Amino acid sequence: MEQVLSDNLVISIDAMGGDNSPRVVIEGLAMAAHKNPDAKFLLFGDEPKVRELLQNYPALQKVCEVRHAPEVVRNEDKPSAVIRNRNTSMFMAINAVKQGEAQAVVSAGNTGALMAISKLTLKTIQKIHRPAIVTIMPHRTGRYVMLDLGANTECDSLNLSEFALMGNIFARHALGIERPRVALLNIGAEEMKGREEIHEAAKIIRRARLDIDFIGYIEPHEIPEGKADVIVTDGFTGNIALKSIEGTAKLVVRLMKDAVKKSFIAKLGIPFMFGVGLSIKKAMDPRLYNGAMLVGLNGLTVKSHGGTDALGYSVAVENAVTLIRQNFVSSIREELENVDLDALSEEILYDSY
Amino acid sequence: MEQVLSDNLVISIDAMGGDNSPRVVIEGLAMAAHKNPDAKFLLFGDEPKVRELLQNYPALQKVCEVRHAPEVVRNEDKPSAVIRNRNTSMFMAINAVKQGEAQAVVSAGNTGALMAISKLTLKTIQKIHRPAIVTIMPHRTGRYVMLDLGANTECDSLNLSEFALMGNIFARHALGIERPRVALLNIGAEEMKGREEIHEAAKIIRRARLDIDFIGYIEPHEIPEGKADVIVTDGFTGNIALKSIEGTAKLVVRLMKDAVKKSFIAKLGIPFMFGVGLSIKKAMDPRLYNGAMLVGLNGLTVKSHGGTDALGYSVAVENAVTLIRQNFVSSIREELENVDLDALSEEILYDSY
Numbered sequence: 001m002e003q004v005l006s007d008n009l010v011i012s013i014d015a016m017g018g019d020n021s022p023r024v025v026i027e028g029l030a031m032a033a034h035k036n037p038d039a040k041f042l043l044f045g046d047e048p049k050v051r052e053l054l055q056n057y058p059a060l061q062k063v064c065e066v067r068h069a070p071e072v073v074r075n076e077d078k079p080s081a082v083i084r085n086r087n088t089s090m091f092m093a094i095n096a097v098k099q100g101e102a103q104a105v106v107s108a109g110n111t112g113a114l115m116a117i118s119k120l121t122l123k124t125i126q127k128i129h130r131p132a133i134v135t136i137m138p139h140r141t142g143r144y145v146m147l148d149l150g151a152n153t154e155c156d157s158l159n160l161s162e163f164a165l166m167g168n169i170f171a172r173h174a175l176g177i178e179r180p181r182v183a184l185l186n187i188g189a190e191e192m193k194g195r196e197e198i199h200e201a202a203k204i205i206r207r208a209r210l211d212i213d214f215i216g217y218i219e220p221h222e223i224p225e226g227k228a229d230v231i232v233t234d235g236f237t238g239n240i241a242l243k244s245i246e247g248t249a250k251l252v253v254r255l256m257k258d259a260v261k262k263s264f265i266a267k268l269g270i271p272f273m274f275g276v277g278l279s280i281k282k283a284m285d286p287r288l289y290n291g292a293m294l295v296g297l298n299g300l301t302v303k304s305h306g307g308t309d310a311l312g313y314s315v316a317v318e319n320a321v322t323l324i325r326q327n328f329v330s331s332i333r334e335e336l337e338n339v340d341l342d343a344l345s346e347e348i349l350y351d352s353y
Numbered sequence: 354m355e356q357v358l359s360d361n362l363v364i365s366i367d368a369m370g371g372d373n374s375p376r377v378v379i380e381g382l383a384m385a386a387h388k389n390p391d392a393k394f395l396l397f398g399d400e401p402k403v404r405e406l407l408q409n410y411p412a413l414q415k416v417c418e419v420r421h422a423p424e425v426v427r428n429e430d431k432p433s434a435v436i437r438n439r440n441t442s443m444f445m446a447i448n449a450v451k452q453g454e455a456q457a458v459v460s461a462g463n464t465g466a467l468m469a470i471s472k473l474t475l476k477t478i479q480k481i482h483r484p485a486i487v488t489i490m491p492h493r494t495g496r497y498v499m500l501d502l503g504a505n506t507e508c509d510s511l512n513l514s515e516f517a518l519m520g521n522i523f524a525r526h527a528l529g530i531e532r533p534r535v536a537l538l539n540i541g542a543e544e545m546k547g548r549e550e551i552h553e554a555a556k557i558i559r560r561a562r563l564d565i566d567f568i569g570y571i572e573p574h575e576i577p578e579g580k581a582d583v584i585v586t587d588g589f590t591g592n593i594a595l596k597s598i599e600g601t602a603k604l605v606v607r608l609m610k611d612a613v614k615k616s617f618i619a620k621l622g623i624p625f626m627f628g629v630g631l632s633i634k635k636a637m638d639p640r641l642y643n644g645a646m647l648v649g650l651n652g653l654t655v656k657s658h659g660g661t662d663a664l665g666y667s668v669a670v671e672n673a674v675t676l677i678r679q680n681f682v683s684s685i686r687e688e689l690e691n692v693d694l695d696a697l698s699e700e701i702l703y704d705s706y
Contacts, residue, residue: 195507259632
């Protein structure tokens with residue numbers, strides 16, 4: 001199976017992360033492999049278990065290489081406790097990216113550990129100060145990306161500008177939008193509203209003359225309308241917005257179900273509404289939006305939801321495949337070649353005195 | 354009409370604020386007055402116009418005193434431009450609270466100006482450093498309050514602790530919850546997650562031995578489940594969460610409507626679902642949650658949505674009535690008598706060295 005790794009599209013897999021690993025991982029890989037016959041997978045985990053499962057998927061087996069990892073990062077492990085343990089399936093999977101054996105790593109394991117080990121091992125791309133977590137979300141008529149969702153609880157204007165740059169490339173590659181509309185998340189449209197670092201980031205992005213369709217500020221209630229393709233914010237605010245959106249979507253669906261249950265007449269209408277229910281369920285199916293990506297590092301780390309099923313896992317893997325195909329990491333490096341955001345940031349800082 | 358003002362429950366009204374003022378204001382007042390026959394109103398605005406409208410509501414007329422205000426704060430006015438103009442209906446209405454003629458002011462006008470003039474005129478309660486904007490929101494089985502929603506884009510741990518104290522009293526009075534569960538909005542349940550000022554605020558609230566059922570951190574997706582009655586956060590984050598929640602609720606309803614429209618079969622089911630639609634609409638009717646209140650000042654300022662109708666306006670007025678009846682402002686003062694949050698805050702600051 002040596003020739004597997006000589007090919008271009010290789011994804012490293014932490015086969016032990018997630019609630020029902022390695023079963024869900026292998027099932028998900030089988031789905032992703034079927035759609036992407038040129039992708040190869042480098043699996044790290046309990047070798048006998050993984051090999052046994054692979055026997056059920058002969059086509060997948062042909063594009064997989066399995067390496068034994070003696071240990072596993074558990075969900076309750078603190079990142080600091082496992083960050084230097086080189087024997088876990090998570091560490092080994094990330095390290096394969098560092099060694100150039102794979103271009104991306106996918107794990108459904110401990111988020112904190114995955115982010116910490118990725119940062120330490122893969123390091124940020126030159127000229128990028130902080131990596132960001134980005135994900136794809138549905139709006140009324142399409143999809144958008146939002147970053148940062150939690151890698152950095154505090155961000156300065158320079159960090160935000162870098163997120164705008166990376167988010168723009170991400171949306172182009174992952175969503176196929178030629179010229180994404182990029183916006184900074186804020187609590188008002190006016191120049192003076194919100195926090196200072198947001199105002200400064202707007203200035204940096206405008207002055208950097210990046211090839212970005214920067215449309216200014218966006219307020220959270222405008223996001224579902226599809227007003228922007230890339231939403232840029234700090235990790236604390238992004239996490240708050242993301243969880244508010246997810247929680248409310250669930251609440252509304254719940255309220256409807258509760259109301260239908262209480263009404264005899266509504267129950268009679270259920271058969272008519274079956275298709276609508278299905279289409280809403282599909283539009284908001286969290287499995288179709290599975291995969292939070294850590295961007296800004298020399299390599300791509302994809303975090304799958306720990307409790308997802310094979311379909312959800314396959315979506316996370318396919319996100320990785322798409323971004324590798326488009327040379328996402330190289331695109332960021334190229335974009336940065338002719339920009340000096342650091343200098344611009346200082347310039348704007350002096351301006352305010 | 355002199356005896357009007359000698360009574361206890363007097364609310365000052367900016368009759369000119371809002372999209373269809375003073376018509377909607379008077380209609381809303383008529384509804385609120387009907388439910389609260391002991392409330393009196395002190396109206397500021399275009400006297401002839403207001404008097405003419407009042408003639409349609411003889412019962413309301415009896416509990417109103419009208420004073421002429423020669424000018425109006427417009428929505429496009431910058432707060433700084435109108436803050437010292439004593440001739441606007443907004444300024445005069447707020448000033449009536451300062452003069453002790455009323456205990457609360459209601460306005461549907463320019464939010465920024467209303468907040469700025471209120472702060473300048475009414476001043477913060479002694480020992481409270483910053484006022485906060487609070488509102489009432491629906492969760493799955495009841496209601497909760499959240500603050501701050503935008504009065505302060507940056508907050509330190511002391512501000513957050515004060516918001517917890519005020520929010521607790523607010524929920525007791527406005528929602529009638531005897532022992533509200535108070536939580537700090539954060540991006541994780543663990544002690545270490547999120548921002549430093551949140552960790553410190555948790556320490557201050559715990560050590561202050563306030564009469565508060567403080568339940569620790571809450572994440573945004575837990576809010577709709579009704580896990581807490583009071584959500585405490587800074588004004589930037591609160592505004593982001595609020596607008597994310599509102600935007601998503603609208604999106605989900607919109608998606609359902611779109612899906613029903615597209616399906617012939619679903620259209621046949623509409624009559625059965627009519628009741629469900631109505632009950633959802635009622636549960637989330639923004640008019641029933643109208644009224645953002647600025648708390649922490651010597652007096653209460655209630656901001657009604659500018660575009661609301663008479664029902665919405667009456668809800669804002671009734672919120673004011675309820676809080677005055679319960680002596681909301683005095684309750685905050687009493688609660689503060691035996692607490693020194695300032696000292697605690699310094700103590701905790703020293704602890705971290």
